[in-house]
Amino acid sequence: MQPRPYQKRSRSRRSPSLLILHLDADKLRQDELHLGGQAAFTADLTVLGVNAEVTIADVTNRDDLHRTLGEFVNKKQTFDVIATIAHSNSTGIKIAADAFVRWDAFGEYLKPLKPRRLVLIACQAGQWPTAVRLF
Secondary structure (H helix, E strand, O other): OOOOOOOOOOOOOOOOEEEEEEEOHHHHHHOOOOOHHHHHHHHHHHHHHHOOEEEEEEEOOHHHHHHHHHHHHHOOOOOOEEEEEOOEOOOEEEEEOOEEEEHHHHHHHHHHHOOOEEEEEOOOOOOHHHHHHHO
16 A cells, blocks of 8 residues: 555664764863763663664864764765764864864765764854854
8 A cells, every 4th residue: 555645654664873973082082071971871871762873983183084984984874863072163163183174064074974963062053154054
């Protein structure tokens, strides 16, 4: 029987997935903004509560970011939710110790991972100009 046009089609039954991404992790640690312990605790709860697949990635420089994201892309790995912790301002985000990019460029970095939701824990990340540039 064909689903009616107004009915939701069921998605594949895979576990939900979460990526917790610390950008310029050494600087976040230095500034006491790295959420390592909290991220691990959240990962444990998420696995237990909703049987989610959780990945925590710490990035320090641009090559490290490219390598980390490249591994996800090569594995065809996607994430329902990406939580990003980083330093930022209204024009962009510090993706690594040696790189700061505009919000639209950051969106391009994440695009291959096909996130359904994005959580930004970064200064000025929730303001309207940022959202317009990012999405």
